[in-house]
Amino acid sequence: MNSTPKASALSRRTSLAWKNLTHTLMRTVVSIGGIGFAIVLIFMQLGFLGSVGETATVVYERMPCQILVRSPDYLHVYSPSSLPGELPNLLSSVPEVAKATPLDIGVTEWRTPARGNRPASFRAIAIMGVDLDEPAFNLPELQGQVRAELNRAGSVIIDQDSSKDFGPLNNIAFGPQDVGMTTEVARTNAKVVGTFKMGTGLAANGALLCSRETFDKLTPMPHAGKVSLVLVSLKSPDEVEAGLRAIQRRLRSLGGQASNATAITLTRAKSKEIQRWYWQTPIGLIFWVGVGMALVVGSVISYMILASDVAAHLSEYATLRAMGYSDGYLVKTLLSQSSLLALMAFPPSLLLAMVLYQITSAHTSIPIHMNSFRVFFVLAMAMAMCNAAGVIALRKLLKAEPANLF
Template sequence: MSPRPSSESGSQAAESVERATLSYGRSPRRTSLAWKNLTDAPIRTTVSLSGIGFAILLMFMQLGFLGSVGDTATVVFNRMDCDVVVRSQDYLHLYDPSSLPGDLPQWLEGLPEVRQVVPLDIGVTQWQNPLDHSFRAIALMGIDLDEPAFDLPELTPATRAQLRPTGAVLIDDASTDDFGPSDGIKFGPADIGRTTDVAGSQATVKGTFEMGTGLAANGALLSSRETFEELTPGRRGNRVSLILVTLEDSENVEAGLNAIKQRLRSLGGPASQAHAMTLNEVMKAERLQWYFQTPIGLIFGIGVVLAVVVGGVISYMVLASDLSSHLSEYATLKAIGYSNGYLVRTLLTQSTLLAILAFPPSLLMAYVLYYLTSHYSHIPIRMTTTWMFLVLGLSLLMCNAAGVFALRKLLKAEPASLF
């Protein structure tokens, strides 16, 4: 007759069964409950992915527009061939730069650290559409024809000679069709020789150039400084908008910058209030100005935040609905010993899968919309690696945050009360 097992042996056996049950729940070979929840109802999952994908696409578009604000803010600076830019203390942005004393370039030319000083006039004027005679705001840049401020292949000696007569201008071929190109689409050779009204004076198109426009102005003109004075409302006298300085030693910009600042302080008066900055510093400041101190930058920035909020709400609704439909199954798992930690991991895994599955089609659609928007609006919108990783991170964050909120109902529920 075999001996009866002691109560201690029975307790050990029960513990072994419990450990086996829980270890099965932790086994890496188990079927993924999160994945089964998604594949169990393919139609509902597809609808859920569509909603989350829409939120991801919205983030891509808002970030794309925000990026275009920064890109177009520096499109003119990218064409400047200089090391240091001197601007007024009242400078607001590129098309509202205020002005500096007109004799200031001569004072800077005498510095041994300086190789070349180039004045630049820039502002906004009124262009009359030659087709419908309506007026549009257009950017106007006045350059010294002997020492052009921009590195443009179109500014050949022959072209600069054509710009010497007062009223002669070049027009950016990126200017929108609101300005009246002859073919109704884009300015080109057919527009050369056309004359129109600009701020009450006559301007004649002598050719086109390629620089790119921005959100502050949908079109741009290039002229001599004398023509700039003629085509700009009001008279400024002996003033200049910006001063572009090229240093003798471009590798040691800091030394040249300090010399320029010292000269400005020594001059006293309005000149001492001018700000000298490296070209990179100016471009960075211009981007920040447009991002945080203009309505359009703030709108797109807020749009990104709202896209994350909308995506979080959609994700919460998706996960909460799925949790409610499987609440009895989750309760059964809790009743047989699965921990809250396991259920948390399951739901967060499911939310992560939703974000990962919704991301690729949203990225592809964003590429298509970026291309169409750039083509028809003439505003450059480009996809960057930064945008891709940022949106992916935000997608994972909003889905997992929604998962955490959806878990509260499950963690507070008692299994016995659900049957």
């Protein structure tokens, strides 16, 4: 069966675009390198932006509950303000509630031990206090011997993902070799009795976990008689909205400071935390600007490459125009060429971006992961960027008379 005229025209355009690329192979290689650089730049900025959302909820991801109760002055997970300490017991009596678990969380001061030529220094670190009988987190490390060790005053476990700036013995990451380390936390002696793995992020690049009693000793301000968050598990986890309304009714009936507490579903809390870090913090806004600038830089690079290519083949395009080929045909031919450039530049750019993600994550302790949405989004952006640049680069040809182009 013969191909349709439309398919034949598409084949001719693609063939011409391909011959333009292969005829000047060195120029094509340079063009692929330039466009690939732009694509890698976009990947990196999106990776940094994505890490903001990924690290915003690392603490929430470990909470075995459906509803959170928090202060009306809550800012973010490491600055939650406080609630009356008796609130967990008061909420436990709600018929829909299976249990209400207290969690203390905040930021304190860690003294990095002096080693060799490196002097001791003080750094901010997140700290979380849990009831060891009913831990607020799903962590296997809160079992067995480590759990027994945490009952001793001043004992802490440290997140394995904490930055090496906090002074692990191997100067790489915290692990078994650091068990037994003693240092100062909030100017009070503390002993590392184990490690756990939760994940840190942009809000805090290190984290400690301890009992609630130790938390009160290792924080700058007294916390006794208060609680940072209350984690509510429902008897019927599928009936979250009904449980939420019941808790809200109980809070309103309590009076005092407790009546001002806010109940929110865990899912909604995660969403609000991500939105805050994306849109209400300098870090998130900087990375959004970075993504925009990467797209602009990529578009400029693509335009310069394709404008140079159009200038190099101007006489050929003029000949086609003089022969009667329409402006639409020329535009579609250049779109085919720019699309081919984007498609050829994309695979090596993707591989390089994945390598850079791994290197960046290893050196910054900030998780940056590739995902399918980002891959297809950047591919679409690369195609759109190159095609838009190609059309703009062709405007000189489209505005000129064929006789003036020779």
